[in-house]
Amino acid sequence: MKYNSLRKNGYNLVKVSKFRGYVSTKVTDDNAICVPYSGRYGKGYRVERHNPDSTQYAFVEYWIK
Numbered sequence: 001m002k003y004n005s006l007r008k009n010g011y012n013l014v015k016v017s018k019f020r021g022y023v024s025t026k027v028t029d030d031n032a033i034c035v036p037y038s039g040r041y042g043k044g045y046r047v048e049r050h051n052p053d054s055t056q057y058a059f060v061e062y063w064i065k
Contacts, residue, residue, distance in 0.1 A: 003032040003047055011063040014041050023050045023058040037062060 001009070027033075027050055037046040044064035051058045 001034050001045060003029045003034055006034065006045060006047075006063045009065075011044055011065050013061055014064045015062045016059055018051065018054075018057040019048075019060050020056060021048070021058050022055060023048050025050050025052075034063075037064075 042064040049059040
């Protein structure tokens with residue numbers, strides 16, 4: 001699923017946190033990787049985003065229906 005269509009399909013952003021890893025600055029809303037997620041927060045998608053303040057930590061967003 002595309003990042004831009006998550007909200008249109010009824011998914012809500014429930015949490016944003018950091019993880020140890022790097023996500024390129026070239027990753028935008030158009031080409032962000034949405035990975036299916038099933039875990040602590042429910043079922044939905046996990047999206048990794050660039051963190052402009054760090055090269056060691058990136059943001060991860062949990063979109064749950």
